[in-house]
Amino acid sequence: MNLSGRTVLITGGGTGIGRSLARQLAEKNNTILICGRRLGALEETAAGSSAIHSYRCDLTSSDDIQQMLATFERDGHHVDVLISNAAIVGFDSLAGGLNLDAAKMTIDANLFGPIELTQRMLDTLRAQADPTIVIVGSPAGLGPLANTPMYSTSKAGLHAYTLCLRYHLEEDIRVVEVFPPTVDTPMLSEKNWKKMSAEECARRIVRELERGQEQIWIGESRMFRFLRLVLPPGRLFRVVNDWSPPEVGQR
Numbered sequence: 473m474n475l476s477g478r479t480v481l482i483t484g485g486g487t488g489i490g491r492s493l494a495r496q497l498a499e500k501n502n503t504i505l506i507c508g509r510r511l512g513a514l515e516e517t518a519a520g521s522s523a524i525h526s527y528r529c530d531l532t533s534s535d536d537i538q539q540m541l542a543t544f545e546r547d548g549h550h551v552d553v554l555i556s557n558a559a560i561v562g563f564d565s566l567a568g569g570l571n572l573d574a575a576k577m578t579i580d581a582n583l584f585g586p587i588e589l590t591q592r593m594l595d596t597l598r599a600q601a602d603p604t605i606v607i608v609g610s611p612a613g614l615g616p617l618a619n620t621p622m623y624s625t626s627k628a629g630l631h632a633y634t635l636c637l638r639y640h641l642e643e644d645i646r647v648v649e650v651f652p653p654t655v656d657t658p659m660l661s662e663k664n665w666k667k668m669s670a671e672e673c674a675r676r677i678v679r680e681l682e683r684g685q686e687q688i689w690i691g692e693s694r695m696f697r698f699l700r701l702v703l704p705p706g707r708l709f710r711v712v713n714d715w716s717p718p719e720v721g722q723r
């Protein structure tokens with residue numbers, strides 16, 4: 473896949489993996505549109521690069537999504553690569569009584585928002601040459617992590633949506649799914665786990681996109697790829713939840 477001279481929309485481009493993708497793809501002579509709820513974070517990503525443009529958009533708001541897409545049209549941006557990357561995580565116990573407002577927010581931000589944005593962009597994408605949708609999922613959507621029940625549920629839904637999308641768009645739009653490992657971003661800032669840097673994760677995503685991969689497994693997420701092929705779902709759930717990422721200082 474050619475990743476130069478494209479117009480790339482990256483959701484959640486204000487921090488973490490999205491920020492690194494924005495900067496690396498800007499260096500490859502692409503026009504980058506980034507969105508998120510905090511304009512300040514987006515502008516930090518864009519600082520020093522005339523190729524990166526910031527748009528405030530809360531993906532849980534249908535109005536925000538529609539306004540952002542109208543602004544792209546007004547600004548003359550024709551997106552040919554959508555990288556659906558934004559997400560939130562919450563650590564929770566279902567036994568303790570789930571915070572239903574927070575649960576709904578997670579599903580809206582991680583699942584329904586990305587679905588609405590993607591569906592509203594299909595016609596624009598179809599009108600471009602080699603249109604591509606990249607969905608950043610998580611191994612937690614394949615082997616759910618019991619301490620992130622709503623995050624895992626949202627990512628499992630996103631995985632199902634990605635498979636259906638690829639099936640229906642096969643002739644028209646390339647659909648790529650990314651499974652990052654544990655990465656050093658604000659999402660996991662409180663965890664003392666060993667993490668890959670966001671820059672390295674983004675570098676590998678870009679490399680595999682250029683190679684034309686349909687599913688991109690990075691670092692320890694490759695273990696999930698293997699385990700889900702050899703273990704029945706119940707056993708996979710046990711193995712995943714008995715394992716926890718090594719902490720800094722552990723071998």
Ligand SMILES: NC(=O)c1ccc[n+]([C@@H]2O[C@H](COP(=O)([O-])OP(=O)(O)OC[C@H]3O[C@@H](n4cnc5c(N)ncnc54)[C@H](OP(=O)(O)O)[C@@H]3O)[C@@H](O)[C@H]2O)c1
Nearest residue numbers: 484487488489508509510530531557558559654655657659
């Ligand atoms: N870090 C990891 O270990 C890891 C592992 C597996 C998968 N992933 C996946 O990688 C992707 C990137 O995560 P990250 O680690 O880079 O985390 P991050 O730094 O927290 O980035 C998430 C971004 O999403 C944006 N966002 C959150 N809610 C939003 C909403 N309602 N509307 C618009 N934007 C919203 C945030 O910006 P605002 O707060 O400004 O809106 C933020 O910039 C996510 O899909 C995550 O699930 C991460």
